[in-house]
Amino acid sequence: MVKLVLLHKADSIYEDEPDRVYDFPRSYLKAVNEAVGDWIVYYEPVKAGPRGYFAVAKIAQVIPKPGAEGRFLALIAPGSYLPFDSDVPRLLNGRPLEQALTGPDGLPRSGGSVQLAVRRLPEAEFARIVNLGLPQDLEWQEQVRYDPVPAGMQEEALTFERPVLERLTRRPYRDVAFRRKVREAYDYRCAMSGLRLRNGGGRPEVQAAHIRPVERDGSDSVRNGLALSGTLHWMFDRGLISVADDCRTILVSHNKVPGDVAHRLLRSEGTLLPPQDPRNAPHPENLRWHREHVFGQVMPTDPAPWE
Structure with missing residues (x-):
């Protein structure tokens, strides 16, 4: 299995429903098949301002798209889709969060790899993006949002960190x-x-x-x-x-x-x-x-x- 970044555009010709199904062409079939049973991160480029990475989900299976030759559907596992608490930009301090989009000088690449709608995502990069979008202490943030507690109690609550996949499930x-x-x-x-x-x-x-x-x-x-x-x-x-x-x-x-x-x-x-x-x-x-x-x-x- 492998984790992926899936490009989603609201005005695309592909009929995506991010919490249910991802519509893609045959050219990405091998990569998406490898990701069945694993997690993906959704990414949306927005011209008016970078939306970036916005949700996670797990791929349950891949099927041919009915009535559309050369198109396939990645079915999202029920209950797996989760939007990020805050969208995560593609660049952090001017540098991409994905190594595949990073040039030898550490700056963003241009061209082919940036345009790919399906990109493999190493485990460490997946964890980093999810941690930025869904912080470890999100439950604590909500708990003290309107009822602040002393700093000492907060430090005690954050000593135990749950792994990314445990939080997602x-x-x-x-x-x-x-x-x-x-x-x-x-x-x-x-x-x-x-x-x-x-x-x-x-x-x-x-x-x-x-x-x-x-x-x-x-x-x-x-x-x-x-x-x-x-x-x-x-x-x-x-x-x-x-x-x-x-x-x-x-x-x-x-x-x-x-x-x-x-x-x-x-x-x-x-x-x-x-x-x-x-x-x-x-x-x-x-x-x-x-x-x-x-x-x-x-x-x-x-x-x-x-x-």
């Missing part, structure tokens, strides 16, 4: 990373009420909800998330509310949710508040899954918050 770490990205995407506002609530210490009360649960093959992509208040998160998970196929209109199970309750809790427009970056909007397939498998089909067994 550890659910508590992934939950923190997902929560930070989703809440930030919606500017800490509830996507259904439009409210931005903070407690006395300044901590945002909004939660990060998976549209399709991880245990049912959902991903930790921001596009599989919604920032919701605690009550609306409860209602969403229990199928009392959902989102229509226009990806905007909020659906309400009126036989289970009193009209006055829906009126008080939801935006007057009856539509989702969009994320700040349109690229983070909920994926239509995730919303479809929720409508078909959760909405109107789950009867809550615990008391409703408004009762």
Whole structure:
């Protein structure tokens, strides 16, 4: 097995869904086949400003792309995709993070290797990029974000460092990373009420909800998330509310949710508040899954918050 960098462009002719599938031509088939069962890093060049390395995932298998001669699909292992907490630029202090992109003088190369959409990535470089994008102490950063603690306690908490791959597969770490990205995407506002609530210490009360649960093959992509208040998160998970196929209109199970309750809790427009970056909007397939498998089909067994 081998680790790779996979180039992704949002406006490409290749139909990538980074948390599900990577579309590539035959010329990269050998390299991608070698990476089956191993981790990859996604990289996106942006002309207006360097986005750089932005996520990790694991390749589960490679198949021919149906109806597209000479094209193949790398299927992403369910639950493996994880966006970086902060995008990592290609250059650090003017030098590439990949040795393959570095000239004899230590400066960036130009030409062929830089343009490759699939590049092999040594273990040490993979670890370095992931550590920059998903810091070892991310859980600690979130814990003390609004409740600072003495420096001595922080030093004690950081004495134990988890290996990169252990962090990438550890659910508590992934939950923190997902929560930070989703809440930030919606500017800490509830996507259904439009409210931005903070407690006395300044901590945002909004939660990060998976549209399709991880245990049912959902991903930790921001596009599989919604920032919701605690009550609306409860209602969403229990199928009392959902989102229509226009990806905007909020659906309400009126036989289970009193009209006055829906009126008080939801935006007057009856539509989702969009994320700040349109690229983070909920994926239509995730919303479809929720409508078909959760909405109107789950009867809550615990008391409703408004009762």
